[in-house]
Amino acid sequence: MSTLPARPAVPAPESTFSYDEAFSRNLGWVTEAEQQRLKQSRVCIAGLGGVGGVYLLTLARLGIGRFSLADFDTFSVANFNRQAGATVGTLNRPKLDVMIEMARDINPELDIRMFERGVTPDNVDAFLADGDIYLDGLDFFALDMRRSVFARCTQRGIAATTVAPLGMGAALLNFVPGGMSFEQYFRLDGHSPDQQALRFLVGLSPAMLQMGYLADPSRVNLAERRGPSTIIAVQLCSGIAAAQVLKLILRRGEVISAPWGLHFDAYRNRLKRTWRPGGNGNPMQRLLLSIAERRLRPA
Numbered sequence: 001m002s003t004l005p006a007r008p009a010v011p012a013p014e015s016t017f018s019y020d021e022a023f024s025r026n027l028g029w030v031t032e033a034e035q036q037r038l039k040q041s042r043v044c045i046a047g048l049g050g051v052g053g054v055y056l057l058t059l060a061r062l063g064i065g066r067f068s069l070a071d072f073d074t075f076s077v078a079n080f081n082r083q084a085g086a087t088v089g090t091l092n093r094p095k096l097d098v099m100i101e102m103a104r105d106i107n108p109e110l111d112i113r114m115f116e117r118g119v120t121p122d123n124v125d126a127f128l129a130d131g132d133i134y135l136d137g138l139d140f141f142a143l144d145m146r147r148s149v150f151a152r153c154t155q156r157g158i159a160a161t162t163v164a165p166l167g168m169g170a171a172l173l174n175f176v177p178g179g180m181s182f183e184q185y186f187r188l189d190g191h192s193p194d195q196q197a198l199r200f201l202v203g204l205s206p207a208m209l210q211m212g213y214l215a216d217p218s219r220v221n222l223a224e225r226r227g228p229s230t231i232i233a234v235q236l237c238s239g240i241a242a243a244q245v246l247k248l249i250l251r252r253g254e255v256i257s258a259p260w261g262l263h264f265d266a267y268r269n270r271l272k273r274t275w276r277p278g279g280n281g282n283p284m285q286r287l288l289l290s291i292a293e294r295r296l297r298p299a
Contacts, residue, residue: 052137165233167210169265185279
């Protein structure tokens with residue numbers, strides 16, 4: 001078997017990074033003053049696997065200059081189908097380290113606070129300190145910690161955004177200061193972990209556009225904490241989340257917030273604006289919860 005000769009090493013060029021030049025092509029969609037506002041803003045992201053890792057890279061290219069990042073996990077082969085930092089070369093490496101390296105290759109001047117134990121009850125206030133917005137990248141089943149983070153965002157007056165990767169689409173919910181809270185919308189209190197997971201799923205996607213083409217329902221098992229995913233959905237989530245960050249920080253453009261949401265599905269070519277007053281307490285949601293429970297019940 002023949003092999004190609006190794007390429008000679010190319011010395012790294014001297015740093016010529018310029019923030020203004022690197023993000024000059026954003027101008028026109030934002031003003032010079034707005035670009036500087038993005039540079040001075042801090043986005044908090046918990047979880048750097050699926051959506052969280054892509055959020056970081058997308059926002060770094062948007063010119064966001066400050067981040068608080070939390071993750072305790074390492075990359076594995078099972079992450080290859082959807083996680084931006086998952087490659088053969090990063091196997092078993094901490095996701096936090098890998099994603100920070102990738103982000104700093106885009107902007108070496110980034111101001112980053114690292115939380116290598118992930119976000120915890122002990123560090124959630126430090127994690128959210130002087131944050132402009134929180135983006136939810138936690139594992140779907142990390143509901144206890146998710147509830148804690150969203151509760152602290154409400155108490156601190158920080159906008160919090162979750163965009164769920166569902167099938168080949170993305171479902172958006174914003175929770176803004178003075179608006180409906182995460183708990184008021186999802187109504188998880190008093191339910192078992194399995195029921196909480198179901199209520200979170202159905203609350204994220206009242207339109208349930210993804211259910212029409214779920215090819216193998218046996219791959220979804222909430223009790224065993226597993227479900228399918230696609231990079232298609234993750235990439236769509238990133239664009240939607242970044243648009244929310246831009247609008248919230250620059251204070252322009254319509255920001256829809258819970259109980260309103262958006263669900264776009266690229267497979268079904270559909271965009272649905274959802275409205276569930278009362279969240280999961282809405283009569284339509286209670287019916288949908290019952291249908292989804294039967295549909296996803298293990299055989």
